Amino acid sequence: MINLKEWINKGRLKSPWVVHFDCGSCNGCDIEILACLTPVHDVERFGIINVGNPKHADVLLVSGTVNHRNKIALKNIYDQMAEPKAVIAIGACGLSGGVFHDCYNVVGGVNKVIPVDVYVPGCPPRPEAIIDGVVVALEQIKIKLGLAEAPAVHAVHME
Amino acid sequence: MMILGKLLLGVIGLALATFIGGFISGLDRKITARMQSRFGPPLAQPFYDVLKLWGKAPMAVNAWLVLCAYLTLMASALSVFLFFAQSDLLLIFFVMTIGAVFQVMGALSVNSPFSHVGAQRELLQMFTYEPLIILVIIGIAMHTGSFSIASIYALDTPLLYSMPFLYVALGIAFTIKLRKSPFDISASHHGHQEIVRGVLTEYTGRQLAMLEVAHWLDVVLLLGLCSLFWSTSAIGLFLLLAVTYFAELFVDNVSARLTWGWMIKRALGPGVALAMVNLLWLYAIK
Numbered sequence: 001m002i003n004l005k006e007w008i009n010k011g012r013l014k015s016p017w018v019v020h021f022d023c024g025s026c027n028g029c030d031i032e033i034l035a036c037l038t039p040v041h042d043v044e045r046f047g048i049i050n051v052g053n054p055k056h057a058d059v060l061l062v063s064g065t066v067n068h069r070n071k072i073a074l075k076n077i078y079d080q081m082a083e084p085k086a087v088i089a090i091g092a093c094g095l096s097g098g099v100f101h102d103c104y105n106v107v108g109g110v111n112k113v114i115p116v117d118v119y120v121p122g123c124p125p126r127p128e129a130i131i132d133g134v135v136v137a138l139e140q141i142k143i144k145l146g147l148a149e150a151p152a153v154h155a156v157h158m159e
Numbered sequence: 160m161m162i163l164g165k166l167l168l169g170v171i172g173l174a175l176a177t178f179i180g181g182f183i184s185g186l187d188r189k190i191t192a193r194m195q196s197r198f199g200p201p202l203a204q205p206f207y208d209v210l211k212l213w214g215k216a217p218m219a220v221n222a223w224l225v226l227c228a229y230l231t232l233m234a235s236a237l238s239v240f241l242f243f244a245q246s247d248l249l250l251i252f253f254v255m256t257i258g259a260v261f262q263v264m265g266a267l268s269v270n271s272p273f274s275h276v277g278a279q280r281e282l283l284q285m286f287t288y289e290p291l292i293i294l295v296i297i298g299i300a301m302h303t304g305s306f307s308i309a310s311i312y313a314l315d316t317p318l319l320y321s322m323p324f325l326y327v328a329l330g331i332a333f334t335i336k337l338r339k340s341p342f343d344i345s346a347s348h349h350g351h352q353e354i355v356r357g358v359l360t361e362y363t364g365r366q367l368a369m370l371e372v373a374h375w376l377d378v379v380l381l382l383g384l385c386s387l388f389w390s391t392s393a394i395g396l397f398l399l400l401a402v403t404y405f406a407e408l409f410v411d412n413v414s415a416r417l418t419w420g421w422m423i424k425r426a427l428g429p430g431v432a433l434a435m436v437n438l439l440w441l442y443a444i445k
Contacts, residue, residue, distance in 0.1 A: 005214075008210050008212070008213060008214035009210035010207065010210065011206070011207040011208070011209070011210030011213075011214065012210075012211045013216060014201075014207035014211070015203070015207040015208045016203065017208075039195060039196045039197045041160050042197040042198050042199075043193070044188075044192060044197065044198075044199060044200050045192075045198045045199060046199070046200075047201075047204050047207055047208070052355045052356070053355045053356055053358070053360055055218065055360070055361070055363045056202065056356070056359075056367065057439045058211070064424075066366050080218075080364055081363050082215040082216045082217075083215070083216040084215075084216075084219045085216075099372065118335055
């Protein structure tokens with residue numbers, strides 16, 4: 001059933017359902033994420049749907065700094081997602097902790113708790129950058145599935 | 160030979176219904192997007208979704224959930240098969256009900272409160288649409304003198320002329336079964352997040368894919384029931400279905416989600432009243 005596998009891989013690249021977790025963001029990034037769903041950007045044309053349930057999701061969007069309280073919730077949500085899955089860290093805080101990186105309660109970026117596939121920098125990033133982040137995450141999934149070769153240099157986003 | 164022909168018709172109908180159901184779902188999402196001045200996903204998007212879900216790693220909470228997903232899909236497929244084999248309307252209705260009941264049983268077999276709330280609301284939705292569909296079937300039997308679909312195709316005037324109010328009642332039942340606003344209270348559609356998709360919360364991966372296909376088949380079955388109201392010409396049948404489905408989409412986009420109490424008061428009450436008026440009329444002209 002090689003054919004069915006090819007079809008499934010096509011489906012994987014054409015319908016990434018995202019779940020959004022706000023890890024203590026200031027809501028700047030969250031508003032930009034929700035802006036992607038509006039008629040101006042309309043991510044549904046790429047098959048992207050914002051679901052409320054990690055069990056149905058393929059891509060986890062995380063915004064905000066990770067602290068010692070919510071790292072448990074973040075890990076829990078990640079574990080509830082079925083493979084294959086990807087994680088996108090959004091905004092300066094999600095990348096490294098941002099301006100809060102040396103606070104006593106802050107663990108740091110999302111990658112301190114769960115593996116991150118794509119980093120979308122900005123404070124906050126524009127909706128176009130977030131959509132591009134999902135597209136790059138799909139490229140990563142392609143590499144994971146063996147459909148594409150890993151590029152020699154990841155010139156995707158500069159931190 | 161007759162029976163063999165009918166079985167063949169059922170199998171071909173079922174295979175076609177799966178594809179047509181998927182494309183109707185895609186068209187639904189496309190037209191909904193255009194109504195909201197968005198571009199919308201490609202027409203084949205539901206197929207991509209189902210293929211992707213089929214390829215997800217298994218994460219079922221318990222064995223009941225898996226069994227219930229299989230039984231829901233089988234019941235939906237069997238009811239569509241029976242419809243295209245021109246079987247008995249009552250039998251089709253009971254088989255369809257089995258599918259809906261097993262979906263609720265699966266949702267109740269887990270501990271998630273979202274799943275439980277969704278299951279209770281799904282039962283209330285069934286409580287609302289099932290009497291309406293039964294009354295429509297009774298109306299058809301009063302008019303043609305038989306519960307068989309073949310007897311409807313033997314008519315030379317469309318059923319709609321003698322059962323207009325029952326068609327409206329069927330439309331209400333169709334909206335509830337489609338889970339369109341204002342009745343998307345047990346499990347909302349794509350892009351909405353009412354109680355984390357309620358009755359579907361705990362179904363993941365393959366199970367969710369199977370329920371999605373079962374939903375397509377249910378939509379085709381309900382459209383099939385609507386098509387019986389204009390069985391005399393293909394063009395009339397197509398126009399009736401197109402107008403009905405467009406009306407469903409329009410109602411979905413102009414109305415808000417309402418509560419189950421409102422649904423029982425404002426959908427079941429008037430629906431049964433309309434159906435009763437039509438049944439009395441059928442009785443009077445006999």
